[in-house]
Amino acid sequence: MGLQRGHRARPLEWLVEKMIFLVSLSAILVVFLIFLFVAREALPIFLGRMDSALVQEVVPLEQMDQLSPARLRAYLGLTEKQFAEMDRETRQSLMEVKVEAQNEIPAAFRRDPDARLNTTEWKHLLRPRQWTGYEQPEYIWQPVGQIHKYNLIPLFVGSLKTTLVGLLFAVPLAVAAAIYVSQLARPRVRELLKPAIEMLAGIPSVVVGFFALLIMATVLQNLFGYETRLNAFVAGLALGFAVIPVVFSIAEDALTSVPQNYTQAALALGASRWQTAWQVVLPAALPGVFAAVVLGFGRAIGETMIVLMVCSASVMSWSVFDSARSITTTIAAEMAEAVAGGPHYRILFALGAILFALTFVSNLVADVVMHRLKHRLEGKG
């Protein structure tokens, strides 16, 4: 009996093995669900089905029966399910509420052409507009007050500004440190340095944000003497602290995975350690370093708390010494006050979907690059 057992799995084991397989699909499922549910909430924006205009054409109550059900549903701003569950009287009272709400809008706003504008249209999300009271077309993100302005460009600029500062600061440092630790340091020192630098990743981002807000902002302002104490420059440097361990640890892995015989051949030819590292190892591991930078970019653009704590005023400016409001910060700061299902809420989800798409692509690029590099180095070595 005992001899047989290795050959054929019992039915129960067969079942368990199938379950193991099913559970292993969870990672794929989760990525899919994230995409699905973030996109689902944002879909009306992407499809242009949202209407945020303050002043709308009012349909008198008597004409309710003349509207087709689909038109009525769109007019009341309901989902299909909500609409189906309502009886006629509820719909009627909703229409009354709508008429009353329209009547409450002050006459001054009624005359403002901006009040009739659907600010969630793509052209208003991306192109500048000369709003009433402004002297020239401007990019404005201002989801408060009577007329909500949802231009996304200032947020993109804010994210880009802080991310670029962070990368410019972090990448050279992290790559240099990776070269030092993997190629130049003695093995004993390396064993100490690697976990020490990776400890930086263990500092929660609120703590980095706190440090930047309380200490760095003041020190840097005294050093450089710029006007705004909390600006994109401080946020960018603090972001750099979060990016360094990411770039370092991937670049270091890539450099270490270059086969020993590359280095030995170079050293045997009389090259110094530095020449070997710079002219042989680094070129061989370059795709890995590139992947490290791409992942560092993903980390920086997705970081929320650091930028949220250091600067948050939404101004359209390319100067790093002005404040900035990034995509992530906007979502974090405004979601609490956005009405679920409303235009503001949906636009915040749309921002999240854009962010997800952005990091998805950069992760995929890094993944493919690393895979190829591993393949090539193993093939040759």
Place this chain on the structure above:
Amino acid sequence: MKHRFQSQRFDRASFFFSGLTGLATLLILGILVVILVNILVNGWPGLSWHFVATIPKKDFFDRETTGVLPMIVGTAVRVFVMTVFVIPVGVITAIYLTEYAPSSSLFTRVIHAAVNNLAGVPSIVFGLFGLGFFINFLGKHLDALLHNPAPVWGQPALIWASLTLAVMTLPVVIVATEESLRAIPPGLREASLALGATKLETIWKVVLPQALPGILTGGILAVSRAAGEVAPILFTGVAYFMASLSHKLSDQFMDLGYHVFVLSTQSPNIEQTRPILYATVLVLLLLTFALNFVAVLIRARVRQKLRGLG
């Protein structure tokens, strides 16, 4: 070539550039040390038994009466509930990837790509996912199913925050477990199979006990990562202030990391709150670093053990 006849021992350019990379390494370490020392020195005086074990009544900006007990408990509970979900799923996925999946098939590649991708999704997107999926979809439907008159599950709650964090830390557990499973010599598995054990028995009785330290490390890393994260819980369960500890899964909770955020950005008088702020940061840091340190120790011991085996 220019450098052909230069000996290894003396090369000015090499010396200069090597020095530069060394300096970069030192600078990074310097940043780390400055942050840690600054927090330790400024936070230490504010740390007391009273501070750690007090539930603040009304005003947590007040230096004399404030405490961080509900925040510590909230953080600990949300992280504990998370591990209950993430460890089984993560470990089973890793078992499939190392023991069953053909190593170079497209399917395995897709799972790996998904895991890597998940690791790179911004934490705020996890927060949105938690709100869109757990609260607005699962929670709302659960309420409808149970005929709750007022929303119980369809609003921010401890369980949803924990599940959101579980999704976020899934790749951490998978990667750590996979690593430890791969480090087990194939000879052990073969011996067990040769003795007549089935594959599942081999995994359960031979492979998993050997991988236990690695699984533990993964769990601890996930916990320390989740303990410091604030962005994913912002809309899924954290509360600005609660007068008592949360005791149901559908309750909201207070949180250490979020408390650091609140203290440093919403304080009416930053000079007044500075000591409590530093002390709170120190508590958070001690918590996450202690966990990280344990993980590093376990990993070092496992490596030593494996070296002995090899």
